[in-house]
């Protein structure tokens with residue numbers, strides 16, 4: 001009897017340990033972003049390539065550097081106090097001579113090759129076709145806001161009669 | 172659809188190995204060592220094979236750059252259980268998709284030209300070279316087969332450029348690394364089905380032959396043997 005109780009408690013402890021400590025490591029945790037960045041507010045003033053400066057020229061679109069931000073943010077521009085609090089972080093980064101520590105989401109698998117230039121500049125596809133309503137968002141997402149699967153890519157490639165050769169994307 | 176192929180003029184080749192080096196750098200192919208070579212574990216998508224003839228003082232060496240022949244009837248593709256290696260309908264390139272490859276090495280055995288290489292180890296480079304790896308090509312993991320891809324990442328780039336300029340891809344837009352670097356201009360590359368292309372003209376030269384033609388693999392790499400140059404066409 002005592003033995004059974006002991007076993008039960010041991011199993012309960014083990015279960016609790018797995019649930020609290022091990023399981024979370026296998027599910028994606030939201031990542032902390034350095035500031036509450038509003039795509040919406042920026043999109044009203046600028047365009048996508050205003051901040052993602054390489055989107056029309058290179059494979060990677062690029063995340064804005066502090067310098068890119070300071071090009072426009074010359075002093076505090078927000079009106080609301082809570083927005084100013086966020087904007088002040090830029091001043092701090094500048095004083096500390098630090099880059100903005102954006103938390104980018106895991107990139108594509110190392111054998112998958114994608115070119116923003118090919119899609120946005122050459123084929124003139126709207127950003128929202130793949131990035132949905134990110135331009136409407138008020139905060140930076142902590143988890144990937146959408147999932148790009150090969151099936152999803154191929155559906156469009158087939159419809160548009162773009163290349164469906166494996167090596168066009170996998171190398 | 173283009174059908175890319177190559178012509179290598181053995182009469183022009185000086186055996187300088189520039190093509191072999193360019194290929195390694197372009198495609199992130201790891202270095203080898205004499206010890207690995209003895210174990211047959213080198214990786215060399217492009218290698219210049221020497222053939223020795225005669226005795227001193229009448230001795231001479233002939234050179235033959237050897238790479239995947241991108242066969243029209245590729246035995247490596249027929250045998251691959253996972254379609255990791257396949258003949259592209261869009262380009263005629265025999266491609267290799269690394270994440271599909273299970274490393275069974277059937278293809279390496281099936282290839283009569285022995286140009287498929289297995290990754291026995293995780294590749295390593297001297298530290299200063301790591302930053303210089305080609306970002307357009309993946310670094311292959313351990314346990315997959317690799318081989319010449321006719322620099323297929325370059326056709327993607329060339330198409331992107333041509334489409335950006337709103338024009339059709341023309342002969343010479345898409346060059347392989349070995350072709351680009353050859354100081355003797357021994358390597359010509361392009362669409363074999365394009366009647367205007369230099370590669371198509373040279374492949375019909377009376378000097379042209381293919382490696383192991385009797386095997387029925389229909390290689391798309393042609394060699395030009397020594398002989399009278401057809402100067403008009405070979406300019």
Ligand code: SF4
Nearest residue numbers: 239240242245247282
């Ligand atoms: S040369 Fe060998 S690896 Fe290349 S396509 Fe032919 S059989 Fe396959």
Ligand code: SF4
Nearest residue numbers: 251272273275276278
């Ligand atoms: S080693 Fe890879 S590419 Fe070659 S036959 Fe096996 S699965 Fe196919």
